[in-house]
Amino acid sequence: MFRTSARLGLVAVIAVLGVTGCSQGKPEAEKPRVATLIPPSASAAPSASAAPERPRQRLDDTEADYQALVKPYQKCMKAQGFADQKSGASWAEGDDVPEELRKAQDACKNFWPLPPWEMDDANPEAKDFARDTVKCLKAKGVKYVEVADDGIGISSGGKDNDSRSIALTGEYLDACQREVAAKK
Structure with missing residues (x-):
């Protein structure tokens, strides 16, 4: 009976040493790796040349929400030399648009809200x-x-x-x- 329990004790000591020995081989500073779709060479920050994402209207927007959405467009158009419009309309559309207005609209199109x-x-x-x-x-x-x-x-x-x-x-x-x- 003594021999059996001594053997079990010896096996337990070997198992503990084996586990401890394996864990000592790995540095503590190394973090587990997680799968990702972003390659290591890719930068997480967007490039400075990326165009701003156009705002999008929502079905539940109020008139005040809509007016807030068109403010950046109005500001851009004002910077292009065209006065604000209270309604936030795109100033003019179609074939009758003067060339300078068309250029301003093109310069500001990334600020015009997309429909819902x-x-x-x-x-x-x-x-x-x-x-x-x-x-x-x-x-x-x-x-x-x-x-x-x-x-x-x-x-x-x-x-x-x-x-x-x-x-x-x-x-x-x-x-x-x-x-x-x-x-x-």
Whole structure:
């Protein structure tokens, strides 16, 4: 019996020495390595030449939120020599824009807010969102409403510009958009 317990004790001592010996070979300062998608040569900081990311409107933005989004654009346009506009409009669009205004708009385009993602033509689900919004508006009593020709906008009033449909669209559009977005 003594021999068996002595052997077990000897095995336990060897096991402890083996574990202790293995752990002493690894320096304490070395940290465990974690897998990453960023190669070691890549810098974590963005380059100074990177263009600022355009702000994006949200469906739940208030008018005050929108005005805050367009302030950088207005500031840029003012620096280009064009006075502020209270509405935050892009000053002019289309073929009738004077060349100097077009240049200023191009210089400031990175500050102009993108539409909400649900209504952005870059979103592959934007057309579904528009269709579902039209269904919601019709369920609320809007008679003349449809998806616009661009596939993502909403057009109301029909050929006769039905004032009731236009008014109801204005009344229910935000609620329908939020309702549809909540379901997705």
